[in-house]
Amino acid sequence: MESLERLLEKIKQCKICEAELPLGANPVLKASEKSKIMIIGQAPGIKVHLSGIPFHDKSGDQLRQWLDVTVDEFYNPDNFAIVPMGFCYPGKGKQGDLPPRKECAPTWHEQLLEHLSEIQLILLVGQYAQKYYLKKEPKRTLTENVAHYQDFLPLYFPLPHPSPRNFMWKAKNHWFEEEVIPELKKRVRTILNKK
Template structure:
């Protein structure tokens, strides 16, 4: 595991496309029980090197009902984004995660974590990559059908403040789905 994480930390395969240069952000442990697969680090995470060290991370930890200590304990959570480095700014929000990372590194990481019981797929990029043809037409439909992907995968929307409009239009997610997510996370971590 340490060799793979070291190799990721030295990765430069998409260097030419990164506005701030490479700074891969990923955490994992051989005993990780839950894997969080999000999009890519934002500027704050690029600066700190700490995954989910921003407003999105605060909301995500609320949804999971875990403390910072639980969340950053790699024996609990591995954090593997679709793109390990900040991809740059788009008109609204950030650019999509670089497509090189997941095929290059995800399988190598996942095969070294035999105790994983749950993979949380955050956002459309992770859901399309992992659910493939089983992903629904839209993120809303995929998240709405989350039970059909259990017990392995749990698809959720991105917790970004820019996603507040989606959450306002889909109150059922925080009213119904989040409690099930919290129960599953609690059961895995106990």
């Protein structure tokens, strides 16, 4: 089996769907063989595409707040592997960014997971990650997945997307901040504090 470093290099050079991407290919991800928690999001937004730093935007600020981690903790790949469903910026749609490209996850995720044997928790951020990974026992909606997060533990923890655009969802679902976030913070801190 090739090394994780070599695999990450191959992914960063991937051009499978470049012809479909408005700004060209620029795969954005982070991982280490020591990563303890994996974050599977949607796809980079334009700010992340330009910076090359995953969750380097308002969504990332919100996600770090939910996790109760510092910027340094978040970007330490020994703590977090950050692997979106689509590695490149997919372009703008009528209501925000287009969905992640469908080529990335089936092409690369399984190979990445073979190297990430220390992962203790996978955060499924948004509907695309949840549809892909919760095939056996999904609930009908993202809201139901998040409300019944205990059903997917100990490995998966479904979350809504932390985008500022989701303020309506958060306003309608107060239980998320009151009940789910404290449990998420506790689990993340327990894993990160393990020696």
